[in-house]
Amino acid sequence: xxxxxxxxxxxxxxxxxxxxxxxxxxxxxxxxxxxxxxxxxxxxxxxxxxxxxxxxxxxxxxxxxxxxxxxxxxxxxxxxxxxxxxxxxxxxxxxxxxxxxxxxxxxxxxxxxxxxxxxxxxxxxxxxxxxxxxxxxxxxxxxxxxxxxxxxxxxxxxxxxxxxxxxxxxxxxxxxxxxxxxxxxxxxxxxxxxxxxxxxxxxxxxxxxxxxxxxxxxxxxxxxxxxxxxxxxxxxxxxxxxxxxxxxxxxxxxxx
Ligand code: SF4
Numbered sequence: 001x002x003x004x005x006x007x008x009x010x011x012x013x014x015x016x017x018x019x020x021x022x023x024x025x026x027x028x029x030x031x032x033x034x035x036x037x038x039x040x041x042x043x044x045x046x047x048x049x050x051x052x053x054x055x056x057x058x059x060x061x062x063x064x065x066x067x068x069x070x071x072x073x074x075x076x077x078x079x080x081x082x083x084x085x086x087x088x089x090x091x092x093x094x095x096x097x098x099x100x101x102x103x104x105x106x107x108x109x110x111x112x113x114x115x116x117x118x119x120x121x122x123x124x125x126x127x128x129x130x131x132x133x134x135x136x137x138x139x140x141x142x143x144x145x146x147x148x149x150x151x152x153x154x155x156x157x158x159x160x161x162x163x164x165x166x167x168x169x170x171x172x173x174x175x176x177x178x179x180x181x182x183x184x185x186x187x188x189x190x191x192x193x194x195x196x197x198x199x200x201x202x203x204x205x206x207x208x209x210x211x212x213x214x215x216x217x218x219x220x221x222x223x224x225x226x227x228x229x230x231x232x233x234x235x236x237x238x239x240x241x242x243x244x245x246x247x248x249x250x251x252x253x254x255x256x
Contacts, residue, residue, distance in 0.1 A: 023171035030168065035181035036067060038168060042152060042179045043071050050149040051179070052076040054141070054242070057093040058212040060190050062100075062199040064154040064182060069100040077105040078144045078151075080242075082136035083115070084125065084214035088203045095200055108140045125216045129232060133240040136214075141242050142174075150177040153243070156185050159211070160226045161238045173245045187227070213240065 026046065030038045042051055053068050055061045055077050068075050079093060097105050114135045118124060124132040145151065157166045170178040182190075194201065204212055208220035211228045219230035232238065 019175065020171040023167075023169045023177055026177070027167055027169035035185075036071070038179065038181050039067055039071055039152070042150065042181075043068070043075055047150045047177070050147070051152060052078050052145065052148045052150075053152040054078045054080075055154065056080070056213065057089055057096060057202075059202045059205045059210055060156075061154055061202075062096055063190055063193045064152070065096055065100055065102065066193075066197055066199060067181070068152065069102055073101045074103045076148075077102055078141065079105055079107045080137050080140055081107045081109050082214055083110065084136065084216060086204060086212065086215050086218075089212060092200075092202050099200065106144060108144045110136045110140050114139065125214065129217065129235065129237055130241065133242075138241045145176065148176065150179055152179045152181065154182055155180050155243065156182050156190075158186050159228050161228065162243075178243075 030041060033041075053064065053075055055065060057065075057079060065077070068077075081090070093105070093107075096102065118131060118135055124135075151172075155163050155166055157164055166180055166183040168180050168183045170180065172178050193199070202209070202212060208222075209218060209230065210221040211231055212218055213231055217232050219233040221227065221230045228238065
């Protein structure tokens, strides 16, 4: 299967049976390419006008944002502002927007009615973190990605858990494609890129926060722990859910 160039997928997304094959073909075609080449192809050739970058503006986010900004600073960037983030993250977002010249950062908030109905006292994160992530991240992202055929993510295999062995191109079960240009990067690659481009660090990183999400669910990471060990510490949960199969959320489905 040859990957189509300048393909407009909005009307012609591959049927489910072709979806995985298209992702595998794209993955194979760019297997030897560097991340910049894969991103160039993703943004300008394969999914023109139909790809968004999802970013947490967390500890490693500046790398992918810098790469994408160098190709097209008008690429849409989806940032999920859950209402539970660290103030440092919001200020870091603003710093990077200015520094990188990002022109289309969309800060997406949860549906206030869903929050009122399900988390009026604001402690759902403690009693039911899956539901909390669902209304604050999964639902809003689903809405924000309407019309997009693909997302670019900053996930990396070295983060461990479900991210180990992550491919560079995935067929997501919502019919979209996920492009993971940094899937094979190591921590040393990230650090070297920050240094080479003199990128500002997230202000909490120096305080031991190596993976940064919502304030109630993010802890410092001790030396020797995995990068994401501080996320939902003490719980079985390891992912917020935006990268889990959509079917995982059927018990919470609001019909979006
Ligand atoms: S990370 Fe925690 S606070 Fe943030 S949406 Fe998920 S459960 Fe809620």
